[in-house]
Amino acid sequence: MAHEDSLTHAIDWDVDRATFEANIDSLISLATDNKKIIPLPIAIVKGEPFLEMVIAITMQVDCNGCNAHCCRTNPDGSNISMAWSDYDQLRLKHTEEELHNKGIYIRGATCVFPSPCPFLMVNTCRIYDDRPFICIMYPISNPARDGTGAPMLAVESSCPEARRIAKKLYMDMWLLRERVRARGK
Numbered sequence: 338m339a340h341e342d343s344l345t346h347a348i349d350w351d352v353d354r355a356t357f358e359a360n361i362d363s364l365i366s367l368a369t370d371n372k373k374i375i376p377l378p379i380a381i382v383k384g385e386p387f388l389e390m391v392i393a394i395t396m397q398v399d400c401n402g403c404n405a406h407c408c409r410t411n412p413d414g415s416n417i418s419m420a421w422s423d424y425d426q427l428r429l430k431h432t433e434e435e436l437h438n439k440g441i442y443i444r445g446a447t448c449v450f451p452s453p454c455p456f457l458m459v460n461t462c463r464i465y466d467d468r469p470f471i472c473i474m475y476p477i478s479n480p481a482r483d484g485t486g487a488p489m490l491a492v493e494s495s496c497p498e499a500r501r502i503a504k505k506l507y508m509d510m511w512l513l514r515e516r517v518r519a520r521g522k
């Protein structure tokens with residue numbers, strides 16, 4: 338899941354649509370090929386709604402057609418680290434023995450899930466309402482940095498829906514900026 342450093346980037350919005358689209362395709366391909374995250378054109382500003390923005394993005398993810406890639410493989414090949422609070426949540430409905438038998442264990446301040454996830458059954462999460470925080474947030478990743486170093490929302494490039502949503506966001510944003518600019522003339 339969230340795993341890689343961001344690509345520090347700067348976006349040139351003042352180009353024609355075809356050039357902009359080619360630049361965005363290149364940004365997404367570069368991130369995917371290098372197993373990096375994809376920065377989104379949304380700044381993270383202290384005091385502004387963050388979870389609302391995250392939900393607005395994750396709600397657009399349509400997992401139909403994907404083989405639960407994110408639940409089968411951690412991009413770096415390691416087990417998946419969850420927060421201690423996720424383990425507490427699971428213990429409300431599962432005994433420690435059950436969790437242990439699924440290969441879930443505690444290491445320091447984190448709860449470690451094996452990969453593939455033991456709660457995945459035929460592409461469906463069996464603990465959907467109690468799934469760990471990192472699963473709720475996915476494919477949102479750690480923040481990226483824009484050309485000035487400011488934090489930006491970002492998504493995991495290994496998720497096909499994240500790539501689709503990132504492209505759509507950039508293209509919609511370019512169009513909106515053009516319309517706003519035209520109204521100002």
Ligand code: SF4
Nearest residue numbers: 400403405406407496
């Ligand atoms: S990798 Fe993306 S599209 Fe596939 S199951 Fe996970 S969130 Fe859904």
Ligand code: SF4
Nearest residue numbers: 408454456457462472
């Ligand atoms: S807990 Fe559910 S959503 Fe999270 S990795 Fe496991 S199967 Fe996937």
